[in-house]
Amino acid sequence: MKYRYAVPGDDFSLAGKASAEFKRVLGQLGIDPAVVKRTSVAMYEAEINMVIHAGGGVAEADITPERILITMADKGPGIPDIDLAMTEGYSTAPEWIRELGFGAGMGLPNMKRNADDLRIDSKIGEGTTVTITIRLAAAGGAA
Amino acid sequence: MTVGKIVEILDARIVTGGDSLDFEVGAACGADLMSDVMAFVKDRVVLLTGLVNPQSIRTADLLDIRVVVFVRGKMPSEDMVAMARDNGMVLLSTKYSMFLACGRLYEAGLRAGGVREIS
Numbered sequence: 402m403k404y405r406y407a408v409p410g411d412d413f414s415l416a417g418k419a420s421a422e423f424k425r426v427l428g429q430l431g432i433d434p435a436v437v438k439r440t441s442v443a444m445y446e447a448e449i450n451m452v453i454h455a456g457g458g459v460a461e462a463d464i465t466p467e468r469i470l471i472t473m474a475d476k477g478p479g480i481p482d483i484d485l486a487m488t489e490g491y492s493t494a495p496e497w498i499r500e501l502g503f504g505a506g507m508g509l510p511n512m513k514r515n516a517d518d519l520r521i522d523s524k525i526g527e528g529t530t531v532t533i534t535i536r537l538a539a540a541g542g543a544a
Numbered sequence: 545m546t547v548g549k550i551v552e553i554l555d556a557r558i559v560t561g562g563d564s565l566d567f568e569v570g571a572a573c574g575a576d577l578m579s580d581v582m583a584f585v586k587d588r589v590v591l592l593t594g595l596v597n598p599q600s601i602r603t604a605d606l607l608d609i610r611v612v613v614f615v616r617g618k619m620p621s622e623d624m625v626a627m628a629r630d631n632g633m634v635l636l637s638t639k640y641s642m643f644l645a646c647g648r649l650y651e652a653g654l655r656a657g658g659v660r661e662i663s
Contacts, residue, residue: 413597413599414597414598414599415598416599417598417599417603417606420602424606438607438608441606442582442607445603445606446579446582499577501599502578502579502593502599502600503577503599504579505577505580507577507583511579511583514583
């Protein structure tokens with residue numbers, strides 16, 4: 402099953418809406434609540450990043466019995482140093498984002514902690530695509 | 545600790561979810577940074593926060609946190625209340641500061657932080 406969500410980049414109050422909607426879908430499918438939580442946190446952090454840094458983008462999700470695959474693609478400025486960006490506490494978010502409860506430099510580490518596999522493809526000036534894989538218990542993966 | 549007890553200890557105003565006063569929580573987390581909440585919260589907690597925007601409700605929703613207390617007398621907007629109601633959440637508002645609100649709950653016996661081990 403495939404799902405697609407547009408993530409608007411101009412209204413921070415809407416950031417996370419796609420993740421919340423996808424969480425409902427996962428709940429309705431009867432997926433283990435612990436897996437739903439991991440998926441939601443990873444996707445939400447990616448969605449917030451898209452809004453903060455890239456002016457929004459598109460979130461796509463694909464569910465098979467073996468795994469949930471989430472692809473978050475934006476046309477933002479790209480990430481110059483992904484290793485540095487993965488460091489807990491490192492953030493380039495502006496001060497106003499911190500006042501909104503984010504920008505603590507925990508986003509990418511949070512994604513990594515919750516995903517079974519996290520891939521970040523980024524090109525300066527072209528955009529970033531974050532691919533999150535969550536294995537489902539039916540396939541014998543981590544749940 | 546029940547939501548009703550939290551209301552009493554924090555002299556809190558029930559913004560929404562007044563029908564869930566019997567709901568039990570076993571741990572509490574006080575934070576204004578939602579990324580920290582997502583990074584560390586493990587169990588079902590009552591979230592105490594000074595962050596009053598839709599992200600505090602959304603973060604709670606995504607982590608299955610059913611009770612949120614806004615400290616320092618802050619009140620959520622109507623949009624936030626509607627969102628919380630849709631999700632079956634309880635929203636409370638207390639005049640106590642973050643420190644005092646957390647301290648009062650701790651003193652009343654709510655001791656667990658509900659967070660993963662921090663190395």
